Amino acid sequence: MRHGKYFTIDSVPNSDKKATPLKEIIQSEDDVDEKYYVDDKDKIAKFAYLRGPKRIERTSADGHTxxxxxxxxxxxxxxSLPGRTMLTSEGSVNRSxxxxxxxxxxxxxTPIEAERMQDFPDDWTKYKIVDGEVKEVSDRMRMFFMGNALVTSVIEGIGKGIKNIIEEYE
Structure with a gap:
């Protein structure tokens, strides 16, 4: 929006590349550590609640209901569908x-699946160098990194498109 007016255009993808479904990203069950599975009935119920519809009456700080x-x-x-946008809270108990x-x-x-969703190589975020020493990164931080990442192939495609436009006008 600019000066109270908005402008929009219908866009059509200029690519025949198909979205990658989650089933092509997820690891084989044999490769997934038990720590990623959730058997706790309370946690499963919490996810069901968080993902379900809600209508909750609330009162604001000034008393407005x-x-x-x-x-x-x-x-x-x-x-069979592509993954949704990943947030920095990925992997925690929340709706997203x-x-x-x-x-x-x-x-x-898993962190590897998160990396694959963002088009990074497997284990891209597994290690970091601190004071010249190689340290392993926690799963929580690895998920945070990927929630903060951009899908690298999308950015690469945008860059190539901009380069093509510039070359056309040179």
Missing amino acids: YTYSEGGMSPYEDL THWLKINGRYRVL
């Missing part, structure tokens, strides 16, 4: 975490 509402989302990810149900078991993404 209002209704907070939130639409429901699927109870878990559809593996990718919640998987595979062969009847629930789990969250």
Whole structure:
């Protein structure tokens, strides 16, 4: 919006590249550590609540009463669809975490799966150098990094498109 007016245009992708479904990103069950699976019934119920629809009456600090509402989302990810946008809170118990149900078991993404969603190589975030020493990065930080990342192939494509436009006018 600019000066109270907005401008919009219908856009059409200029690519025949198909989105990558989650089933092509997730690791084999044999390669997924048990720590990523969730068997705790309370935690499973919490994810169900967080992902479900809500209408909650609330009162603001000044005493105004209002209704907070939130639409429901699927109870878990559809593996035939691409992953959603990843946030820095990925992997924690919240509505935006990718919640998987595979062969009847629930789990969250692994750091490698998060890297794959952002088009980084496997284990890209596993190590860092601190004071000249190689240190292993915690899973929590690895997920944070990927939630803060840009999908590298998208940025690369935008860069190439800009380069093509510039070359056309040289």
